[in-house]
Amino acid sequence: GEDVEQSLFLSVREGDSSVINCTYTDSSSTYLYWYKQEPGAGLQLLTYIFSNMDMKQDQRLTVLLNKKDKHLSLRIADTQTGDSAIYFCSGGSQGNLIFGKGTKLSVKP
Amino acid sequence: EAGVAQSPRYKIIEKRQSVAFWCNPISGHATLYWYQQILGQGPKLLIQFQNNGVVDDSQLPKDRFSAERLKGVDSTLKIQPAKLEDSAVYLCASSLDWGTGYEQYFGPGTRLTVT
Numbered sequence: 001g002e003d004v005e006q007s008l009f010l011s012v013r014e015g016d017s018s019v020i021n022c023t024y025t026d027s028s029s030t031y032l033y034w035y036k037q038e039p040g041a042g043l044q045l046l047t048y049i050f051s052n053m054d055m056k057q058d059q060r061l062t063v064l065l066n067k068k069d070k071h072l073s074l075r076i077a078d079t080q081t082g083d084s085a086i087y088f089c090s091g092g093s094q095g096n097l098i099f100g101k102g103t104k105l106s107v108k109p
Numbered sequence: 110e111a112g113v114a115q116s117p118r119y120k121i122i123e124k125r126q127s128v129a130f131w132c133n134p135i136s137g138h139a140t141l142y143w144y145q146q147i148l149g150q151g152p153k154l155l156i157q158f159q160n161n162g163v164v165d166d167s168q169l170p171k172d173r174f175s176a177e178r179l180k181g182v183d184s185t186l187k188i189q190p191a192k193l194e195d196s197a198v199y200l201c202a203s204s205l206d207w208g209t210g211y212e213q214y215f216g217p218g219t220r221l222t223v224t
Contacts, residue, residue, distance in 0.1 A: 004151070030209040042113070042200055042215030043152065088151050093209050095140060096165060099151030 002026040004089055004100035011106045018076040020103045022089030025070065029091035032065060034074045037086045037102065046087075047074070081107045111135065113216035115201050121222045127189040130219045134182065134203030140164070141178055142213060143186050144200040152200055158184065159207045191223045 003025045012018045024032070030051050035043040049056045049063045049072070056063045062075040072089055086102040114133040122128050134141050140159050144152035155174065156166040160181040169176065173192070178184040188195055198218040204211040 040217070042202075042217045044215070045212055048212075090151070094165075095142070095157060095204065095207050095209065095211065095213070096154055097152075097213065099153070101149065101151050 002092070002098045004091060004098050006087075006089055006100035006103045008101065009104050009106070011108065012079050014079060014081055014107055014109050016079055018074075018079045018083070018105055018107075020074045020076075020087050020089075020105065022072040022074075022100055023070055024072065024089070024091050024098075026091055026093070026098065027067075027070065028093050030093060031091070032063075032072050033090040033097070034061075034063065034072075035088040035090060035099075037088065039085075043088065076105075079105075079107050081109060083107055113201055113203055113214055115199075115216040115219050117219055118217065119220050119222075121224065122191055124193055124223050125190040127187065128191055128221060129185050129187045130199050130201075130221075132184045132186070132201030132216060134184070134201070135214055138203035138205055138214075139181075140204045140207040140211065141184050142202040142204075143176055143184070144202065146198040146200055146218070148197070155186070157207070164207055188221075191221075193223050196221060196223045 033048040034046045060077045064073045084107045089100045090097045142157045143155045146152040157164045158178040176186045200218045201216045202213040
């Protein structure tokens, strides 16, 4: 079945860039998404990329998509302590989203 | 704009008991989703509604889980009887319409502990 894989942990220093990687199996995904989840909260959509794009930039966030390798990445520039959270990669079709296990980003001052 | 509301926020029950969760989506959103998020995992879709009809319930354990959205607005998710492995956060989400490309807005979730 469809699957989304992410590394589980990432630790960076405040001010550095963070790169979170994801691989997926469902090539029919029209959109691929990055969600952020803070402790005790629901998921918040951070950004998304349409499957016929290979890059999207949105302020401090850059999404890269390699459709051939089914690889998605999220780069956060100038990472702040407020960026500490779990980040989920997601894809799917017709509203049926498949989520990875999430990458826990820890930002050290 | 008010977000997706869920209640209760926390619930502790014993195995074999019943429990119900309530969700109020964003006003005007036709599509409503229930997800189960087990600790350390990503959310897994249980069921999605378009207005008051079920679009997809293929991953809902129908022997113990049921959900309804009678008037196409609020929804309830019920577990009867609960098992230990049902301990999870139950997330409700809504989107303007059904299909690819419509952003899903998530509620804060209900954390269920089954002892």
